[in-house]
Amino acid sequence: MAGIKDVAAAAGVSVATVSRVLNGHPSVSAEARTRVLAAVRTLGYRPNAVARSLRTDQTRTLGLVISDVLNPYFTELARSVEEEARTLGYSVIIGNADERPELQDHHVRTLLDRRIDGLLISPTDGGSPLMLDAVRAGTPMVFVDRWIPGVDVPVVRADGRAAVHDLVAHLHGLGHRRLAIIAGPAATTTGSERVDAFREALAEYGIPLPDAYTGQGDFKADSGRRVTEDFLDLAEPPEVVFAADNLMALGALDAIRARGLRVPEDIGLAAFDDIAWFVHTDPPITAIAQPTGELGRTAVRALVDRIEGRPARSVTVPARLVARRSCGEPAHAHREPYPARRSRS
Amino acid sequence: MAGIKDVAAAAGVSVATVSRVLNGHPSVSAEARTRVLAAVRTLGYRPNAVARSLRTDQTRTLGLVISDVLNPYFTELARSVEEEARTLGYSVIIGNADERPELQDHHVRTLLDRRIDGLLISPTDGGSPLMLDAVRAGTPMVFVDRWIPGVDVPVVRADGRAAVHDLVAHLHGLGHRRLAIIAGPAATTTGSERVDAFREALAEYGIPLPDAYTGQGDFKADSGRRVTEDFLDLAEPPEVVFAADNLMALGALDAIRARGLRVPEDIGLAAFDDIAWFVHTDPPITAIAQPTGELGRTAVRALVDRIEGRPARSVTVPARLVARRSCGEPAHAHREPYPARRSRS
């Protein structure tokens, strides 16, 4: 592979001059520039990003640690993050925590070792020592979707509280009183926010949320399956189950189907996070939608602001309820717009 | 951030000794080792991977360029790739080509600039000059899922031909004769393989595949929508539509639903690639499943073999038909096993 020395030799200039034309430095004669560019072309020279990074102490790379790649919500988030980053001249390296704190730490560590310019993260837990150290060390960072309380890092997220209230109002209006939730890990902000909002909203209608109706999940499908089975085993099962993310909703559907039960006749189901498939499930699933792409893009801009020395601020956008048919809504009450919800492309 | 010099100073040894203990070099006295390790701990020292890479000319990093992150098939592939790579001591950087050749080239270029040790790629096209150059330059590479004909690079993929034949036999047995396909780009191997196999299988039953029944898609949802609308506009629409991937199947469902039509009563649907949601769609979708996780792991092992100087070979595994209810199969003919198909974890 040709190096900068080969280019310099071929162009009959010093490596300094080659470097200058490559970096668009103004003081280079037109003639030198032409010769260098020609040499670069014929040699197929590409600067070694590793060497450049070592020298400049910047990698033009963002680290993104997401909770679970298998979750379409995060996958869409990752896509919008990469897109916006590319626009701003950055690459992104994705780490998949798989909802496991140790794996999250592994990726954060690797990313830090690689000297990424900044870190975008949706924490899987309440903040490991490693994460806290990184913040303290001044690593440019912004939280997306989930955040760590008490840490001074901008957070870009959707506030689901109002939408959860809307959901409860919707269910109450449909006549349901026995409402249960498959919650996410209490150590995550989205995990606790969604149960809290649910409980609060129920309280407004004078409905309690008994422990038996609060299943502890981990945002992955298996836990949704397990918790739903427990609900179904109850002497008095809930009328509607609210899954705090789409993967646990998948698990719930599996469990319901395995018993030969039907949604919503036998039991209703609603989910946090809306995905394209929810329009086509049997029945279409009532869900809370987040402006995912917008979150990703906003988070990247905030992080790049931090990196480039501009002030970055937290941003909260609202989530919204998309009522469909999985909670016993009257037939045809809600027409899905066409084309069905999908990511922008 | 503490550097190796700080550690050396704190431990009262030279940087060479620090480096040796960090790299497990045998000739270091137990005493020196202890002091170095202590200094590393108290300083919270972490080696700079950028500097190390520049010096050793290896990054312990694999590049993975996939066709579309929004496609659950690739998302699962990416996950298994990262998992296996991590086991073998490598990180992976994912590039999302979004089915666009220029974007694919952008990522390949970026990855090469970063001096990744090897490239895993599912090519979006027939092979750009850049890709061909990379192969010629000896970049360790392996193709996953899709490949570039005529290029001497190991390929790890599923052979879908037999499963497509099974699908056609299945549809024929169900009494269907007017069969259409939403094909992928002809420039991709999976795009052409799937139509070819479909056409061949139809021929065995004396069924032609007219142009009007061959829709050209691009593996993304929108194209599935568009092609399906065209099919539906035909004087004699097909009885069953076979989508060459799951995203185009999503698009097909959107289009069918938008016209107020039902699957399978009005039109049947089958898809290549099986995803967890297909069990819960209305109706459950008959699909061809690939051993995705296995493909990812096998591809990584092949690439690492190449990188570490061992011979790597191509691997082809079979895909298989999973018949459900979207093609007019008799009710309850196929029980879904419990738990429903999902990724290994």
Place this chain on the structure above:
DNA sequence: CTGAAAGCGCTTACAG
């Protein structure tokens, strides 16, 4: 077993 020194491929003051 240990250290001084070279060198990986760049960028960038510093002189001229």
Place this chain on the structure above:
DNA sequence: CTGAAAGCGCTTACAG
């Protein structure tokens, strides 16, 4: 406008 030289943070022959 241009080049010689230092230096980014490591690793690794080479001597001792």
